[in-house]
Amino acid sequence: MGCGDEVNHGNHVLHEKNTKPNIVIFYIDDLGYGDVGSYGAVGVETPSIDKLAENGVRFTDAHSSAATCTPSRYSLLTGEHGFRNNAAILPGDAPSLIRPGKATLPAMLKKAGYQTAVIGKWHLGLGDGDVNWNGDVSPGPLDIGFDYSFLLPATGDRVPTVYLENTKVVNLDPNDPISVSYKGKVGERPTRLERPDLARVVADEQHSETIINGVSRIGTMGGGESALWVDEDFPDVFTGKAIDFIHANKNKPFFLFHSYHDIHVPRLPHPRFKGKSSMGPRGDAIAQMDWMTGKVVSELEQLGLAENTLIIFTSDNGPVLTDGYDDQAIELLGDHKPWGPFRGGKYSAFEAGTRVPTIVYWPGKVKPKVSDALLSQMDIYASVAKLVGVKLEDNEAVDSVEYLSVLLGEEEIAREALIEESVATNSLRVNQWKYIAPVKNNNVAAFLAHKNIEGGFAEKPQLFDLSKDITEQNNLASANPKLVQQMQLRLTEIINSGY
Ligand code: NG6
Ligand code: CA
Numbered sequence: 001m002g003c004g005d006e007v008n009h010g011n012h013v014l015h016e017k018n019t020k021p022n023i024v025i026f027y028i029d030d031l032g033y034g035d036v037g038s039y040g041a042v043g044v045e046t047p048s049i050d051k052l053a054e055n056g057v058r059f060t061d062a063h064s065s066a067a068t069c070t071p072s073r074y075s076l077l078t079g080e081h082g083f084r085n086n087a088a089i090l091p092g093d094a095p096s097l098i099r100p101g102k103a104t105l106p107a108m109l110k111k112a113g114y115q116t117a118v119i120g121k122w123h124l125g126l127g128d129g130d131v132n133w134n135g136d137v138s139p140g141p142l143d144i145g146f147d148y149s150f151l152l153p154a155t156g157d158r159v160p161t162v163y164l165e166n167t168k169v170v171n172l173d174p175n176d177p178i179s180v181s182y183k184g185k186v187g188e189r190p191t192r193l194e195r196p197d198l199a200r201v202v203a204d205e206q207h208s209e210t211i212i213n214g215v216s217r218i219g220t221m222g223g224g225e226s227a228l229w230v231d232e233d234f235p236d237v238f239t240g241k242a243i244d245f246i247h248a249n250k251n252k253p254f255f256l257f258h259s260y261h262d263i264h265v266p267r268l269p270h271p272r273f274k275g276k277s278s279m280g281p282r283g284d285a286i287a288q289m290d291w292m293t294g295k296v297v298s299e300l301e302q303l304g305l306a307e308n309t310l311i312i313f314t315s316d317n318g319p320v321l322t323d324g325y326d327d328q329a330i331e332l333l334g335d336h337k338p339w340g341p342f343r344g345g346k347y348s349a350f351e352a353g354t355r356v357p358t359i360v361y362w363p364g365k366v367k368p369k370v371s372d373a374l375l376s377q378m379d380i381y382a383s384v385a386k387l388v389g390v391k392l393e394d395n396e397a398v399d400s401v402e403y404l405s406v407l408l409g410e411e412e413i414a415r416e417a418l419i420e421e422s423v424a425t426n427s428l429r430v431n432q433w434k435y436i437a438p439v440k441n442n443n444v445a446a447f448l449a450h451k452n453i454e455g456g457f458a459e460k461p462q463l464f465d466l467s468k469d470i471t472e473q474n475n476l477a478s479a480n481p482k483l484v485q486q487m488q489l490r491l492t493e494i495i496n497s498g499y
Pocket of ligand 2: 029030068069264316317
């Protein structure tokens with residue numbers, strides 16, 4: 001049909017103009033290695049992600065920089081370890097951790113002519129301290145390289161439970177200003193401790209402050225009634241914003257950092273996903289997350305952009321079942337193994353803390369393959385810089401190593417060494433060896449026991465041979481004191497001077 005010819009012709013012209021590939025990072029929250037079908041999930045189906053995995057590069061040894069959110073996000077966006085800036089899980093009123101002027105992935109892409117957006121979870125702090133949610137909230141993403149942002153400011157379980165679009169809270173009524181506190185109660189809304197009958201999800205003490213949308217949160221919040229989010233609407237709201245951004249930029253190269261709330265707590269998937277898994281809310285949230293991913297991918301296909309878009313799908317840290325709310329994630333788990341074949345989970349120094357599903361998809365460019373290369377999310381920065389032809393400054397993205405050909409599945413050999421950050425210590429991988437540096441006192445163990453997670457922390461050094469002992473059971477440290485010493489030296493060296 002004539003009409004079809006015109007469309008084809010249009011696409012052709014568009015591709016000639018837009019030779020730089022679009023870049024989309026799907027950054028999932030708390031998704032474990034084994035939570036995706038192509039990585040062995042049994043309690044839930046993930047057809048949209050499996051399609052990416054089957055037609056792209058599926059990595060088996062790719063890592064977030066840390067076993068928690070804020071440091072991993074910091075590293076993804078700056079190409080450096082979280083410990084270089086004391087990154088740790090931030091409260092919902094924390095100042096912005098990535099300060100204006102810092103080199104970032106989106107700022108680097110802007111140099112190459114990209115339009116850049118972050119949509120979804122931020123959790124990297126906003127403002128200068130004592131943020132006023134009723135005015136212009138800055139500095140924030142717009143000051144570090146993003147042209148557009150639509151955010152869940154911290155986490156789903158932290159106040160304020162409002163969306164922030166660029167510098168403004170969405171739908172805020174100036175006559176009902178927002179107040180937020182992480183040090184005592186503000187506002188009239190009851191907390192769960194005051195009115196347990198009003199909360200529809202059972203929560204631990206930390207998650208028992210202001211009740212909003214029937215769910216008690218961390219922190220207290222007054223005002224802002226018209227601006228409150230409805231957790232169940234996240235998939236539609238964030239997907240809608242992502243699609244709007246793609247449409248608006250279909251003729252220019254764009255970078256979309258699509259940062260999901262799922263499958264972090266509180267897990268409150270939209271009712272249409274209820275029962276989509278056999279695992280209750282945690283599994284249903286995975287199904288929802290798969291749906292969101294499929295929606296954006298099919299939008300790219302419909303716009304004729306898929307073959308000019310590099311997609312990276314990955315997670316900010318390993319899995320956790322109970323993280324403040326009781327949604328029966330443990331009871332309903334069945335044979336599903338969120339941590340895959342590894343030991344540990346979110347927060348932990350064991351492999352499941354940072355070894356996360358990682359898929360690179362680029363139809364026509366990347367051939368289907370499984371890659372066992374040791375890679376870090378920090379390496380995305382330098383690799384993408386190479387892809388778009390930007391030369392990095394000497395002090396830019398200091399922990400990021402360029403492995404573009406590995407990312408695209410053309411080569412298999414990447415890092416020889418990699419630091420894995422956990423909440424209590426650092427570990428070092430060198431080839432098959434895994435060293436976990438000792439902790440001074442193991443007081444985090446109790447916190448993790450409460451979450452059913454093995455931290456992997458000990459007051460003595462630990463050394464595992466992952467080639468024979470993937471589950472880190474057999475501590476070889478005392479039999480190999482020399483190797484332990486070398487690993488500790490190497491760890492210190494990388495911390496002090498970079499990889
Ligand atoms: C912890 C919260 C947890 C989660 C986490 C951040 C406890 C007791 N509470 O402080 O529920 O919100 O912070 O998760 O652990 S992350 O994925 O954003 O790092
Ligand atoms: Ca996380």
